Amino acid sequence: MPASPSTARAINDRLALGLLQQEGPLTAGQLKKLTGLSRPTVADLVERLTDSGLVTVVGEAGETRRGPNAKLYGIVADRAHLAALDVRTEGVAVLVSDLVGEVLAEAALPIAGENGTGPAVEQAVALVERVLKEAGADRLHTVGIGAPGLIDPASGDLRDSSGLPEWHRQLVAALQERLPSARVRVENETNLAALAEQREGAARDHDTFVLLWLGHGTGAAVVLDGTLRRGASGGTGEIGFLPVPGTTALPKATDCDGGFHSLAGGAAIARLAEEHGVRGDTPGPEPRAAGLVREAVRVVREARAGGTAVSGGTAATSVTAAAGASSVTRGTAEPCATATGPAETAIPGTTATASAADRFLDALADRLAVGVASVAAVLDPGCVVLGGEIGLAGGEDLAARVAARVRRMSPLPTEVRPGLLGGAAVLRGALLTARDRAQDEVFAPPER
Incomplete structure (x- = not known):
């Protein structure tokens, strides 16, 4: 049955608005080419969207030809x-767009x-109000919030989770009270x-992948066939509770100590770095563990660039022992802390030798591979993204080490990639979600 x-008008309008969102301002001719619609149909939809206050003329195309330049149409951003x-x-952290x-x-x-x-x-609500004022906006349409913990799939509320501050749950209600017109x-x-x-x-080229979050804590997000999977209780991806070899105890329902978090959480990674001689202060907002991983990668890269050999990285590793022990069990004897030679020469300005940094990255890869x-x-x-601040700090070097170990452990081909957005991904994801939901409402055709 034809529409x-x-x-049909509503479909065409949403198509045009989507293109203007993705591509930026476009001329009527460009809209015609991208949509495949006829010139009169495009003219009608441009007029309709302009009259509705969704689209406006934002400039002219820089075409060199006789006569007036074509008008550029863009979404009314404010x-x-x-x-x-x-x-x-x-x-x-808060942003307003x-x-x-x-x-x-x-x-x-x-x-x-x-x-x-x-x-x-x-404090948190006052920060939102201050940033809103600095943005020159008088009200908010939608507020997107990213928070640790479980989200109730039925209500959409942040569930009461042990180990997380109570103010997280109270913040949502407080924002809704102070910003009554906003969708929170x-x-x-x-x-x-x-x-x-x-x-x-x-993961732009993958509809199915898992993001392994590596920051202060650990977590995972599962995207299958382009759809985020939350699970029956909203707990899909609570990988911190995953029982793994190498820990001293099993996790509890109220405490993930003893689970994968005990190996890959920020505090555990920082301890692992110190055990391998990678130490130092890491100023800035990123977790200390991320700074130590970044330092280790830099030291190893500089050593390789200078032609210095580094130890480790190729010998077979006992994953069970490596995950739980402070030293990595290898097929050869562990280098002594007082060994000498080119691989043990510290790079100027660093706190670790190249071989120590290399062994730390190997030990970390052993843990993450589990x-x-x-x-x-x-x-x-088919694809696992090492996300968060630590995934970004480790980059291709850490991802390649993890991938090599996974190939030895699993018959299933699994590409391991470093995340590109680091800790900023949460804020960016919250904005994308808020924008999608706001546009669904603002761009909806008026009821007749």
């Missing part, structure tokens, strides 16, 4: 304003939860990171 004229929040255990996603203002604030739930919530949406932070990596980062191989065995995603 009715009104349905038709709605959006906010995105990345809520962490230790603070919150227009309807097309251009960031107008942003800020971050550490929040000490020990000061009490009320003051923590007030909360989503698990790792899920949002996966959305951002899929749309703008490392999680990646487990994911591959259950889901066979």
Whole structure:
């Protein structure tokens, strides 16, 4: 049955708006070419969208020809304003954008939860209001929030999770009260990171993949056939609770210590680095573990670039022993801490020798491979993205080490890639989600 004229118009309008969102301002001729619609149909939809206040003339095409240049049409960006929040255990980051996603203002604030739930919530809400004012906006249409913990799939609410600050749950209600006209949406932070990596980062060419989040904590997001999978209780990807070899205990329902988190959480990785002689202060907002991984990668790369051989990286590794022990069990004796030679010469300005940094990265890859191989065995995603600040810091070097170990552990071909967005993926994913939801409403055809 053919679509009715009104349905056809609505479909064409959404098609044109989608192209203007993706491509930026376009002429009527460019819209005709991209949509495949006739010239009169494009003229009608441009007039219709202009009259509705969704599209306006933003300039002229820079074409050199006789007569006036073609008008460029763009979405009316200030038709709605959006906010995105990345809520962490230790603070919150906020940005405000227009309807097309251009960031107008942003800020971050550490929040000490020990000061009490009320003051923590007030600090976070005040930050949102301040950034909104700096953006020159008087109201918000949609607020997207990324937070650690489980999201109830039925209600969309952040569930009460042990180990997470109470102010996280109270913040959603407080924002809704202070911004009554805004649509406030909360989503698990790792899920949002996966959305951002899929749309703008490392997984743009994959409809099926798993993002392994590596930051202060651990998590995973599962995307199958282009759809994010949340599970019956919203807990898909709680990989921190995954029982793995090499830990001293099993995880509990209220505590992931003893699970994969004990091997791959930020604190565990920082301890592993120190055990291998990679130490130092890492100023800035990223987790200390990410700074240590970044330092180790830099040292190894500089050593290789200078023609210095580094130890490790090729010998077979006992994954079970490597995951739990402070030293890595190899087919050859572990180099002594006081060994001498080119591989033990420290790179100027670093805190680690090249061989120590190399052994640390090998040991870390041993640990991460346990999680990646487990994911591959259950889901066979074909691609695992090492996300978060640590995945970004490790880059191709760490991803290649993990991939080599997974090939020895699993018969399923699994590509391992570093994330491209790091910790910024959560905030970006929250913005993309808020923008999608706002546009669904703003771009909806008027009821007749």
